[in-house]
Amino acid sequence: MEPITHPSPAAPPALAALLRRQAGVIGRAQARAAGLSPDAIDRRLAGRHWVPLHPRVYLDRTHRPTDEARVRAAVLWAGDDAVLSGLAASWWHGVSPALAGDIAVTVPRRRSPRNRPGVTVRRRDLADDDRTSRYGVPVTALSLTVLEAAVELGAAGGPFLDRALQSHVGFAEVARAYTRNPGAAGATAARAALAATAERAGPAAVRLLVSRLREARVIGWRTEHPAAGVVLPVAFPQARVAVEAEGWARPLGAEARRRTLWRRGVLARAGWTVLTCRWHELATRPETVLGQIGRAVAPGRRAG
Missing domain, CATH: 3.40.960.10 (VSR Endonuclease)
Incomplete structure (x- = not known):
């Protein structure tokens, strides 16, 4: 990142609190709701106090660009009804030890945002039971998360699913998540992973x-x-x-x-x-x- 050329403008209390909660990530609409005018936002961008991560999503330069910030920025950019999913969701739930690769977000079918560098978009309508929130981020429920993560991992998915079932979530819950999503991409692989795990x-x-x-x-x-x-x-x-x-x-x-x-x-x-x-x-x-x-x-x- 380029150095900041001017002292950072003082943030209104509501904005400062939001930045702390969101690992320094802020959406333009959130900044407006917190009391900043469009000109005030643009001045922060021009002075490199805020740097763009995605369209209309920024990182405050007083915060480090962490994995948490990457996740929050991806979901915030994806917009209304988007949820974190796949391996990134598994990391967010504390099942996977590290965040690697692109961040997957799932959006309703009626929306069609395109993939961005570092962000993969899936279009699918999720049942309420397959959605939750963790640390303020919408995310797929744990049962669907471990199933999708296992499919993403390919050959390593079996051992991953075994460990998740031993320590994090019950088999019946994961099986119900599968039955709620029979036509989803990777459904055949998910069924095979569940059957092998049962054996x-x-x-x-x-x-x-x-x-x-x-x-x-x-x-x-x-x-x-x-x-x-x-x-x-x-x-x-x-x-x-x-x-x-x-x-x-x-x-x-x-x-x-x-x-x-x-x-x-x-x-x-x-x-x-x-x-x-x-x-x-x-x-x-x-x-x-x-x-x-x-x-x-x-x-x-x-x-x-």
């Missing part, structure tokens, strides 16, 4: 269950134990107790639910007790899961 979730939960059992020095259990014509991921054969671990993602579709009910019915008729624990419980409250298992199996199965 990975169960084995991840079983691995965590096994880890918790080993940490607690529980004995008497086996993995991949055959019983009643099915294979049990974790079983206590002497007590005829099977422990099934559900991941952060529920399997998609009625067929998967039917298979689960059939499996549990077969085991019950063979005299097995089936316990179900969830990934979230294993991750945050393992003592609750271990206590449930301990009450179900015969006494004396914990090593001294």
